[in-house]
Amino acid sequence: MKQPVKRRAALPPSPGAKAIIVTGTPGTGKTAIARCIAQKLGYQYVDGARLIREQKLSCGYDQKRHCLIVDEARLRRALVSLITHASSPVVIDSHLSQCLSPEHASLCIVTKCHLTVLKRRLERRGYSAAKVRENLDAEIFDSCLTEAAEQGHSILVLDTTAATPGQVIDKKTLSLL
Numbered sequence: 001m002k003q004p005v006k007r008r009a010a011l012p013p014s015p016g017a018k019a020i021i022v023t024g025t026p027g028t029g030k031t032a033i034a035r036c037i038a039q040k041l042g043y044q045y046v047d048g049a050r051l052i053r054e055q056k057l058s059c060g061y062d063q064k065r066h067c068l069i070v071d072e073a074r075l076r077r078a079l080v081s082l083i084t085h086a087s088s089p090v091v092i093d094s095h096l097s098q099c100l101s102p103e104h105a106s107l108c109i110v111t112k113c114h115l116t117v118l119k120r121r122l123e124r125r126g127y128s129a130a131k132v133r134e135n136l137d138a139e140i141f142d143s144c145l146t147e148a149a150e151q152g153h154s155i156l157v158l159d160t161t162a163a164t165p166g167q168v169i170d171k172k173t174l175s176l177l
């Protein structure tokens, strides 16, 4: 389930910053892919959900969805600060990380998964039928891809349906990062 976001004005760009965003519908493989990239390229892995929790980057609670409402402007500031001060390039794992502008991220990876497989992955997590449906709808309507495109990111779509993360992040894909 995607957390609702509160949109505010963008921050000024930070020249020279190097970050790769990994976004996508829950269950499509963001964490597995981001960790694999970090390991293969020696980049710093950033867990977006953990950052939101630890820095309390929420501005309310969505009673209907039972999740925090993320303050997108504060999340963006936290990510920009992290990218700017990191000693190595970072790979950011979050379906909200596309809130960064292209000045801060050289690439936005969007993970995708075939609906039958995604349904199975989400059901295996014990998600309710409504939560599975909501996430499948997000995948059908390419919500994350659309948001990344609207931000003007360079986008790389990676399908995680039929291969392991290591197979998806092969030499050819690494050469594109």
Ligand SMILES: Nc1ncnc2c1ncn2[C@@H]1O[C@H](COP(=O)(O)OP(=O)(O)OP(=O)(O)O)[C@@H](O)[C@H]1O
Binding pocket: 024, 025, 026, 027, 028, 029, 030, 031, 032, 033, 095, 111, 121, 159, 160, 161, 162, 163, 164, 165, 166, 168
């Ligand atoms: N090629 C692949 N790439 C990524 N994940 C895969 C792949 N093949 C299978 N999986 C599996 O898909 C499941 C979901 O992956 P993961 O937890 O990385 O998704 P996610 O997008 O980070 O979800 P969430 O948004 O809830 O954190 C995991 O069990 C993972 O092992």
Ligand SMILES: [Mg+2]
Binding pocket: 030, 031, 032, 093
């Ligand atoms: Mg994850």
